[in-house]
Amino acid sequence: MDSMMFVDILSRWVHVGASVVLVGGSVFLRFVLMPAAASLQESEHTALRERIMGRWKKIVMGGILLLLISGFYNYLKVTAPLHKGDGLYHGVMGTKILLAFAAFFLASVLTGRSPKFESFRANSSRWLGVLILLTAVIIALGGFLKVARPPQSAEPSASALLDVQRPLN
Ligand code: HEM
Numbered sequence: 001m002d003s004m005m006f007v008d009i010l011s012r013w014v015h016v017g018a019s020v021v022l023v024g025g026s027v028f029l030r031f032v033l034m035p036a037a038a039s040l041q042e043s044e045h046t047a048l049r050e051r052i053m054g055r056w057k058k059i060v061m062g063g064i065l066l067l068l069i070s071g072f073y074n075y076l077k078v079t080a081p082l083h084k085g086d087g088l089y090h091g092v093m094g095t096k097i098l099l100a101f102a103a104f105f106l107a108s109v110l111t112g113r114s115p116k117f118e119s120f121r122a123n124s125s126r127w128l129g130v131l132i133l134l135t136a137v138i139i140a141l142g143g144f145l146k147v148a149r150p151p152q153s154a155e156p157s158a159s160a161l162l163d164v165q166r167p168l169n
Contacts, residue, residue, distance in 0.1 A: 008078050015070035022063040022107070023135045025056065030128040057111035064104050071100070082151035089149045096141040099134055106131040 029052075037048055075093060083089040106127055109117035120127050 011070045011073045014066050015074060018063045018066040022060065025059065026128060026132050030125060030132060034125055053111050060107050060111050064107065083149065086149060086152060089145060092141055092145055096138055099138050103131055103134045103138065
């Protein structure tokens, strides 16, 4: 395994791992914590919300950063060169990136404090639901690209060429 392959695997691991943490946390918030906390008194509810959002926000911001770095690395350095001329691949990837930006916006305003976006937080269960739906579509598009658009013009890496020449044992 050459060092570039190691970085490619690391980047994929970071990308899928960050998405598991962010989507899993959002599902937990929307379908477990929010219904469970709904019966609390207003003051208790607000205090709990503040404490949870203060911590969750840091994970959300870190996760968005990791998804952006790993996503653009995976696309620009790894998958785009293997899909030259595949318009459907790049179109679906462009759609995935746009939906991801919409998801990042929703995740940021729902965990943020800006008064401009208070209306999103006032309807947080609806917008968290929209965010979860968006991420479900984004993951489906990622799966489609992986399974239905395999690389066309894979140029063998140096290590792959060496493997061909290497005896089996
Ligand atoms: C909410 C945001 C995002 C989520 C939840 C997400 C999730 C995922 C998942 C789960 C995969 C693996 C799919 C599979 O192998 O079955 C994937 C693949 C990928 N994602 Fe993302 N992603 C997000 C944002 C982004 C962004 C902003 C980029 C930037 C370009 C990006 C680029 C990629 C690339 C290049 C792949 C590999 C596609 C392939 O195998 O051909 N993703 N994504």
